[in-house]
Each structure stands twice: as structure tokens, then as C-alpha cells.
Amino acid sequence: xxxxxxxxxxxxxxxxxxxxxxxxxxxxxxxxxxxxxxxxxxxxxxxxxxxxxxxxxxxxxxxxxxxxxxxxxxxxxxxxxxxxxxxxxxxxxxxxxxxxxxxxxxxxxxxxxxxxxxxxxxxxxxxxxxxxxxxxxxxxxxxxxxxxxxxxxxxxxxxxxxxxxxxxxxxxxxxxxxxxxxxxxxxxxxxxxxxxxxxxxxxxxxxxxxxxxxxxxxxxxxxxxxxxxxxxxxxxxx
Numbered sequence: 001x002x003x004x005x006x007x008x009x010x011x012x013x014x015x016x017x018x019x020x021x022x023x024x025x026x027x028x029x030x031x032x033x034x035x036x037x038x039x040x041x042x043x044x045x046x047x048x049x050x051x052x053x054x055x056x057x058x059x060x061x062x063x064x065x066x067x068x069x070x071x072x073x074x075x076x077x078x079x080x081x082x083x084x085x086x087x088x089x090x091x092x093x094x095x096x097x098x099x100x101x102x103x104x105x106x107x108x109x110x111x112x113x114x115x116x117x118x119x120x121x122x123x124x125x126x127x128x129x130x131x132x133x134x135x136x137x138x139x140x141x142x143x144x145x146x147x148x149x150x151x152x153x154x155x156x157x158x159x160x161x162x163x164x165x166x167x168x169x170x171x172x173x174x175x176x177x178x179x180x181x182x183x184x185x186x187x188x189x190x191x192x193x194x195x196x197x198x199x200x201x202x203x204x205x206x207x208x209x210x211x212x213x214x215x216x217x218x219x220x221x222x223x224x225x226x227x228x229x230x231x232x233x234x235x236x237x238x
Contacts, residue, residue: 007070008200009035009058014067014077016223023226027053029223031067035169040195041202042214051204051224052173053227057173058093058202072168081160089117093162093170095178099154103145107157108142114165132160136190152183159190163199170194172203176210181224188213 014031056062069077138155176184211217219227
């Protein structure tokens with residue numbers, strides 16, 4: 001899918017500085033980046049390059065020190081914690097390396113959580129959770145606990161939880177990091193399927209093998225974008 005020029009995320013001169021007693025750490029320095037609706041972007045780079053910090057800001061889990069961040073055309077860089085939480089719950093779906101499933105809730109209840117927080121009525125929650133689980137091939141596992149699933153199955157449930165709120169964008173933080181190569185590739189194929197069906201995805205990965213799945217590969221180093229490749233170029237990185 002080619003980008004359509006309809007910007008969902010726009011970053012202009014984004015900066016993030018962490019302050020300790022005597023040291024300033026410049027985690028991000030002058031980031032300019034746009035993610036269009038329906039696009040699949042991979043952000044890669046070595047450990048400590050700023051990619052997780054960037055994803056935290058994109059996901060409204062943190063605020064930048066400077067610059068501008070527009071989400072759906074609205075500036076969001078200066079929102080307070082409550083406003084960020086409200087927009088995050090409505091607009092953003094997260095897929096974490098460690099799955100972050102709640103152990104004493106069933107698969108169905110884990111996927112249902114974002115809708116419960118929104119106050120969605122029970123009948124609609126049931127329908128949407130069922131649909132999300134079917135999309136990731138886990139419709140038959142709704143009554144199971146996370147401990148009864150393999151790592152690959154747990155990550156599929158985590159993807160369903162990210163999808164159930166019908167977010168504007170899926171943010172995936174090292175989604176294959178805790179999986180073996182076979183399950184990792186299966187999760188990447190699932191993300192490919194979601195992208196083909198219209199999902200906007202931004203993925204952080206340290207593994208260059210997985211950047212080929214994206215339409216665009218953005219490389220960070222020392223808090224700056226140092227390289228950017230379109231899909232055909234990225235496909236050669238393996």
C-alpha cells in the first residue's frame with residue numbers, strides 16, 4: 001500500500017531531554033517524521049538510540065521536551081496526563097514485547113479491558129471482542145487464562161486487545177522480542193495481514209530482518225534519524 005498523503009502523525013523538530021542532578025541526556029534531537037493513514041513504518045536502531053523513547057511519545061505515554069507532535073491534525077505535545085490518557089485510549093493500540101496480559105483474567109476479559117475503560121455496553125463489548133479474537137485466530141481460546149497459552153498465542157491475544165478499540169494506529173514495541181523465530185515470524189505475518197486490511201502500524205525493532213515487512217524503514221542513531229528507506233530498499237535488509 002502506498003502512502004496517500006493523509007498524515008495521521010506529524011512530528012516537527014521533536015526533542016526529548018532527560019535531566020538528572022548534573023547531567024542532561026538528549027534522547028531525541030530534532031526528529032521530523034510523518035506517518036500517513038494506512039502506512040506501515042518500522043523504526044530500528046541500536047540499543048539506546050532513542051527508538052523506545054520515540055514510541056513512548058507517539059503513544060502519549062511521555063511528553064516531548066520541545067517541538068511539535070500532531071495526531072489527527074491536533075497538537076498533543078502539551079496535553080496534561082488526563083487528556084493524554086483519554087486520547088490514548090481512543091486513538092492508540094499498543095502491542096508490547098512482554099505481552100502485558102493480566103494473569104487472572106481470561107483471554108476474553110483481557111481483550112475486553114480497553115472497552116470496559118471506555119464504558120462500552122456489555123453487548124457491544126462481547127461482539128467486538130469476539131471479532132478481534134477471530135481476526136488473530138484466537139476465537140476458540142476466549143475462556144483460557146494466559147498461562148494456558150504459548151508465547152505466540154499470548155502475543156496474538158495482545159494484538160487482539162490492541163485492535164478491539166479500533167484505534168487510529170497500532171504501536172508495536174519489539175513485538176517479537178520474547179518469541180522464538182517461528183512464532184516471531186507468525187506475529188509479523190499477522191501484522192502484515194492487519195496492514196493489508198487497512199491498519200496503520202508503527203513498529204520498533206532492533207532486528208533488521210523484520211524491517212522488511214514495513215513499507216518504510218526509519219533508522220535512529222543517537223536520537224536522530226540517520227536513514228530512511230522505502231519498502232523495496234528495506235526488503236533487501238535481511
